[in-house]
Amino acid sequence: MTAQRGKDLLVKVHDGVTYATVAGLRIKRLAFNAETVDVTDAESAGRWRELLGGAGIQRAALSGAGLFKDQASDALICSAFFAGDILAFQLVIPDFGTVSGPFQITALEYAGAHDGEVTFEIALESAGALTFGVL
Structure with missing residues (x-):
C-alpha cells in the first residue's frame, strides 16, 4: 500500500437516506481497542500472564475536528448529541475499506477566534457491532 492522502479518509453519517460526509472534517482518527x-x-x-482469547470487550473510538460545511450537517450532529441518539456512521479508509456501524456522539466542542472561522471537535464511541467492507 502506498501513502494515502489524509483528506481521503472520510467520516460519513446516515442521514435517513444515504451516507453523507460529516461536515468539513480536517482531522480524523479511528482507534480500535480490545x-x-x-x-x-x-x-x-x-508465572507468565495468560489471556482468554475472544472474551474481552471490543470498541472503536472515532474523533475529528474541522468546520461544518452547512446548516443541515450541523443540525444533524447537534440534535443527535443533545438527544443522546445512536446514529449509523461509516469511515471510508482509502485503498483499504469501510468500517460501518452504530456510534454515539460523546463529545461536541465548538471554538472560534475573533478573526477566524468557527471550528468544532467531535468524539464518538461505538455502540454495537461494527462491520468491515473491502473497497
Whole structure:
C-alpha cells in the first residue's frame, strides 16, 4: 500500500437516506481497542500472564475536528448529541475499506477566534457491532 492522502479518509453519517460526509472534517482518527481477560493462576507456566482469547470487550473510538460545511450537517450532529441518539456512521479508509456501524456522539466542542472561522471537535464511541467492507 502506498501513502494515502489524509483528506481521503472520510467520516460519513446516515442521514435517513444515504451516507453523507460529516461536515468539513480536517482531522480524523479511528482507534480500535480490545480489553483483555486475564486468566493467570498459580499453575500458569513460568508465572507468565495468560489471556482468554475472544472474551474481552471490543470498541472503536472515532474523533475529528474541522468546520461544518452547512446548516443541515450541523443540525444533524447537534440534535443527535443533545438527544443522546445512536446514529449509523461509516469511515471510508482509502485503498483499504469501510468500517460501518452504530456510534454515539460523546463529545461536541465548538471554538472560534475573533478573526477566524468557527471550528468544532467531535468524539464518538461505538455502540454495537461494527462491520468491515473491502473497497
